[in-house]
Amino acid sequence: MSAEQTKDRILHAAQELFAEKGFPATSLREITQRAGVNLAAVNYHFGSKDGLLEALVRHCIEPINAARMRMLEEAEDAAQGAPLPLDRIIRIFLEPALRQLTDCDAKMPCILSRMHHEPHPGLEALMADLLTPIIRRFVAAVQRTLPERTPSEIILHGHFMIGAMLHLLDAQPSMLHTMSEGAIDVNDNDYLLDQLVSFCSAGFQHA
């Protein structure tokens, strides 16, 4: 097995287990067993368990943020300087994250929410580093659409939006399913995305 294959299998197993049980409750033996590699491979390839976590965070977040940046730039280019509709901006922010639910192995709780809520030393700073440029970019876009809003208001509303998104991504679809007595199709990600975009768009524009 090549080195890249080994690293990928470790990352994949770690993503599943961290999402399912959290970082401290997951042992390296569990990860390497599921990945089918030797225990020492984690320390060899990633230096430490903490190193694996940081690599996993980057591995999961960076593609999402890259997609957000690309889609926002394409939309702004196409608009030729005109402000984008608010729901368009919000959808561009939310869709790459929610798409994880569709692309990932079925039923896997999403690692993205776990990364935001895992209280690990240094992780919050790393997440802030990865998210700050994206947030600034989207705040600027919203400000062009809602010029009467202050940046602080937009940031606070974005905070609410991210919270709603993370909670939807979290391992709680069962809660939604049981509470609605099966009426909500938790696998219909297009519907969930539409509803979330509408909810947040209205929230941003509140009187």
Next chain:
Amino acid sequence: MSAEQTKDRILHAAQELFAEKGFPATSLREITQRAGVNLAAVNYHFGSKDGLLEALVRHCIEPINAARMRMLEEAEDAAQGAPLPLDRIIRIFLEPALRQLTDCDAKMPCILSRMHHEPHPGLEALMADLLTPIIRRFVAAVQRTLPERTPSEIILHGHFMIGAMLHLLDAQPSMLHTMSEGAIDVNDNDYLLDQLVSFCSAGFQHA
């Protein structure tokens, strides 16, 4: 020291440490040391570390839910059968939770968010048991105000609202503070509550 004092000190120390570092990463030795009690006291009074977690969850959640129930019933009684304004319902749901931020020791990350996101076996079911009656009660109240909404829609919007609330309660005020370059006063809980209520009220009423 009486037995009740011992249990309270353990609960208090556990609340701080679980909120700060999460459940699996917090050792009983750390808790008992901070509480100033003997290590064996946890197993004596709560049976096990898991038993302590369950007791803490009930200790933290039940007062909030009791306040929600009481305030909603008082408001409905005063309205004499008329539907309550939406923002009134939402404020009654959010305020008892956000008040924790004011009442708790300053700067303490809120345990409420951690409890929702800690992936511990059995904890999700316990949280569902504690929250289900409250949610059903509030869904019924909202449905009287927004009769054109289906229960499923209200539940989904409530899900978004809870996500926004938990993210605000989470240990991320520093993120808000730095992103807004200090313009957002993260200690002004009245302002944060007002904004969250407005955001969610608009979200519930979206076209």
Next chain:
DNA sequence: TCCAGTTTAAAACAATCGTTTGAATCAAAC
């Protein structure tokens, strides 16, 4: 074929974990 560098394998490391034990201590009832 040989060799240098890389990756894996199994075992052992010290440290820490939750839990249990049994004696010591406490408070109150008789």
Next chain:
DNA sequence: GTTTGATTCAAACGATTGTTTTAAACTGGA
């Protein structure tokens, strides 16, 4: 003052943790 039950204490238990070590297996270029 003695007894009884509840509570606290220090110590130790076995198990598991992340990490390191040593040798074996593999890799691709001369």
